[in-house]
Amino acid sequence: MKSLRVLVIEDDALIAMMLTDVLSDLGHGVCATAATPAEAVAAARQQGPDFVISDVKLRNGSGVEAVEEILRSGPIPHMFMTGDPVGLNLRLPNAVVVRKPFATAALAKAIEKALGAAGAS
Numbered sequence: 001m002k003s004l005r006v007l008v009i010e011d012d013a014l015i016a017m018m019l020t021d022v023l024s025d026l027g028h029g030v031c032a033t034a035a036t037p038a039e040a041v042a043a044a045r046q047q048g049p050d051f052v053i054s055d056v057k058l059r060n061g062s063g064v065e066a067v068e069e070i071l072r073s074g075p076i077p078h079m080f081m082t083g084d085p086v087g088l089n090l091r092l093p094n095a096v097v098v099r100k101p102f103a104t105a106a107l108a109k110a111i112e113k114a115l116g117a118a119g120a121s
Contacts (some may be wrong), residue, residue, distance in 0.1 A: 004111075005031040007047060007070075009040040009054035009063050010081075015100075022104050026111070035059075037066035046071040051111065052078040056097075064092065077118035079110050107109065 006028050010016040013035075020030045028051075032043035036058060044052070052070060054063035067078050078094040096114040098106055 002030040004050040005047070007031060007040065007043055007049035007052045008033045009035075009037075009052065009058070011035040011055065011058045011060070015055075022107060025104065026108055028111075033058055034066075037061040037063070037069065040066040041069050044076075045073070049076065051114070052076055054078065054080050056080050056082040056084075074119060077114045079114040 004023075004114070006023055008019050008030050009021075010019060010033065013108075016033045016035075023030055031047040031049050034040035034043045037060070040052075040054070040063075043049075049075050052067055054067050055063070056063050063080065067080075070076065079098065080092075081098050081100055081102070083100045096110050096117065096118070098110045
């Protein structure tokens with residue numbers, strides 16, 4: 001798998017930092033982090049990431065809605081993280097989802113699955 005430039009949408013700064021470290025260990029780089037949907041959309045436009053990882057629930061909005069807005073500009077492989085995947089599965093039944101807390105291996109497998117689903121692996 002090639003090295004990816006990842007946009008992380010996460011409103012918990014500690015989780016965002018941990019994800020940055022884990023992604024680095026997997027050979028990927030974080031091009032931007034965003035804590036709100038508006039920041040996420042702006043970062044995607046500015047940075048042109050190869051991949052998006054988004055928390056489902058943000059304090060100031062929805063990570064799902066942020067990703068949907070980003071996707072209006074064109075397809076991009078993406079996945080979601082959540083502590084409660086039940087609601088997401090009802091809204092986006094084919095979404096790639098990792099439950100929090102997660103293991104590095106589970107994150108790596110989810111990234112590969114999302115890339116495969118997007119035809120970008």
